[in-house]
Amino acid sequence: MGGNSPCASCKLLRRRCTKDCIFAPFFPSDEPHKFAMVHKVFGASNVSKMLQELPLHQRADAVSSLVYEANARMRDPVYGCVGAISYLQNQVSQLQMQLAVAQAEILCIQMQQEPALPEPQMDADDKSFVVHNELSSMAQFMNHPSTSNVPQEALKREYPWT
Structure with a gap:
């Protein structure tokens, strides 16, 4: 200078x-x-x-x-920006799963509103049971503990975008 x-x-x-x-x-x-x-x-x-x-x-x-x-x-002296990246990747995964659940719910609603076809199909209770089981499986997957070694709660406190 x-x-x-x-x-x-x-x-x-x-x-x-x-x-x-x-x-x-x-x-x-x-x-x-x-x-x-x-x-x-x-x-x-x-x-x-x-x-x-x-x-x-x-x-x-x-x-x-x-x-x-x-x-x-x-x-974060231990993880640095890798901790932030890991947190954001985990958040993206959770949001993708929520999107999949929402799309499944939309599909379920659309299937329930379709007019009955002459061919034998599942009744509404069977459809509801299948969709409910699918949604339960997705919800269990979403709540499955992360395989990341980064403590997520600590990251939520450290980074302003959480």
Whole structure:
């Protein structure tokens, strides 16, 4: 940066910010919390080495990833962003199962409203029994404990989107 205000990393590290500072484009002085988290989790030296090894056009994405991972590690030191991903995948699976149950219920309602055909078919009680058994099986599957090792209740407390 080299101008009036040093970048957030040079401020935190208490050093002079030069015009070729590798951190300056990614950690502006008005966002010191970003570098503070990344520094605490990865260390300034490691981040500097990572950025130097990358082509210029990939550095901004790398910094975004480092900030995201550092934030996740600060919230959950054990699982980091993997915990958040696992939680979201579990949530998607549950929502897919709920969608399947809703579609089955719609199908059941549509079948009950169809006019009777001349061929022998199941009566309404038989249809209701079959659909009820299917829905019970789906509900048991939905309530089956997750195979994930990530404690779901802990994730619900840690992540704002839960």
